[in-house]
Amino acid sequence: MADLEPQESAESPRCANPDCQVAVDGRCIEGFPDTAECPQFGRIAIMPVAPAPGAHPAPSNGVAMQASTTLSVDEADDVVKERPSRVIAIAGPQSAGKTSLIAGLYDLFQLGQVGNVSFAQSFSLHAFEQAAHDSRAASRRTTPNTARTERGEVRFYHLELVDTDSGAVPSVLLGDRAGEEYLETRSNPLSAQEFPELRRADVLTLLVDGERLLDAGQRHNLRSEIRQTLHAFVEAGVVRTTQRLALVLTKLDVIRKAADGGERTFQGFDTLLAGLRADYGANFAAVESFQIAAQPSTDGAKRGENLDRLLAYWMAEPMRYRPASMVFDVPEAERYFDRLMALPKGAQ
Numbered sequence: 001m002a003d004l005e006p007q008e009s010a011e012s013p014r015c016a017n018p019d020c021q022v023a024v025d026g027r028c029i030e031g032f033p034d035t036a037e038c039p040q041f042g043r044i045a046i047m048p049v050a051p052a053p054g055a056h057p058a059p060s061n062g063v064a065m066q067a068s069t070t071l072s073v074d075e076a077d078d079v080v081k082e083r084p085s086r087v088i089a090i091a092g093p094q095s096a097g098k099t100s101l102i103a104g105l106y107d108l109f110q111l112g113q114v115g116n117v118s119f120a121q122s123f124s125l126h127a128f129e130q131a132a133h134d135s136r137a138a139s140r141r142t143t144p145n146t147a148r149t150e151r152g153e154v155r156f157y158h159l160e161l162v163d164t165d166s167g168a169v170p171s172v173l174l175g176d177r178a179g180e181e182y183l184e185t186r187s188n189p190l191s192a193q194e195f196p197e198l199r200r201a202d203v204l205t206l207l208v209d210g211e212r213l214l215d216a217g218q219r220h221n222l223r224s225e226i227r228q229t230l231h232a233f234v235e236a237g238v239v240r241t242t243q244r245l246a247l248v249l250t251k252l253d254v255i256r257k258a259a260d261g262g263e264r265t266f267q268g269f270d271t272l273l274a275g276l277r278a279d280y281g282a283n284f285a286a287v288e289s290f291q292i293a294a295q296p297s298t299d300g301a302k303r304g305e306n307l308d309r310l311l312a313y314w315m316a317e318p319m320r321y322r323p324a325s326m327v328f329d330v331p332e333a334e335r336y337f338d339r340l341m342a343l344p345k346g347a348q
């Protein structure tokens with residue numbers, strides 16, 4: 001097979017479908033009259049590329065493809081600029097289940113629609129596969145052993161999803177980073193300003209490790225960690241009142257297996273939620289709670305239980321910032337000039 005070089009310039013309209021000739025003849029292979037509606041149309045094209053020098057030649061019956069991996073902050077910003085999008089920051093202490101949540105959602109899409117949301121495409125298929133493989137293997141072990149997310153830049157998992165009720169097809173960007181970096185903000189709140197996913201988030205998703213909340217010896221520490229981490233985010237000024245907060249209790253399967261059926265743990269979670277609402281509710285447009293089992297290792301919950309509810313919260317139309325000073329009544333008047341009025345102070 002001859003090696004193929006990308007033939008489009010950076011400015012050309014590009015499509016993730018390598019068979020689509022939209023850049024050449026302007027026709028969308030999926031049949032959309034307006035390419036903006038086509039779920040395949042985007043900046044990041046999956047197209048045949050020349051192998052790196054010294055690399056193994058591509059098999060004769062296949063094509064080499066650009067790695068379909070997580071997106072950097074700049075790449076995620078490109079997606080946000082071009083398409084309707086939902087940016088989701090998934091924060092929480094180490095081992096809370098952040099990467100498992102991402103992998104669990106991907107696993108659910110393998111089976112079909114999740115609630116009223118169906119899968120269209122992803123620029124991160126390989127990364128999802130890797131995360132799902134690790135977490136499936138871990139959930140089969142008696143001692144959990146998921147590959148910990150390494151410290152470093154946030155990585156965004158990309159999904160293009162269809163809301164089958166509204167017809168919206170937003171890009172959903174799920175930010176993942178190592179839990180210990182979030183924890184460190186407690187002693188140095190300003191370090192949260194280095195985490196671009198927090199400012200960009202439409203939904204800040206804060207995970208509470210259900211297994212630790214169940215453990216009487218760890219319960220108190222965990223609740224302090226969550227409170228202090230959110231306090232640090234607020235103090236660093238990286239949350240905004242147009243963001244929504246999701247407080248998510250993970251590992252529901254283990255909690256339900258407790259001798260008291262998890263009653264104490266659920267109460268502890270409700271107390272934590274009530275405290276966060278009282279102290280930080282005014283910093284967010286909404287605060288909702290969820291209880292999930294993304295990758296259960298016991299029969300205490302269904303795999304992916306309640307992820308559909310969390311996904312529906314993520315998919316909601318993001319809040320748009322509207323300065324209060326611009327919200328004022330326009331007087332009704334026949335003559336156009338009579339409708340003019342002095343702007344409120346500070347609105348000029």
Ligand SMILES: Nc1nc2c(ncn2[C@@H]2O[C@H](COP(=O)(O)OP(=O)(O)OP(=O)(O)O)[C@@H](O)[C@H]2O)c(=O)[nH]1
Nearest residue numbers: 095096097098099100144149179293294295296297
């Ligand atoms: N029982 C149970 N275990 C889970 C569930 N979800 C995740 N786990 C386990 O919890 C452990 C930690 O999960 P991760 O997804 O790696 O946690 P993380 O928050 O990404 O951790 P860091 O990358 O270290 O910040 C893994 O061993 C998972 O298998 C669940 O629903 N039930």
Ligand SMILES: [Mg+2]
Nearest residue numbers: 098099148149
């Ligand atoms: Mg992780």
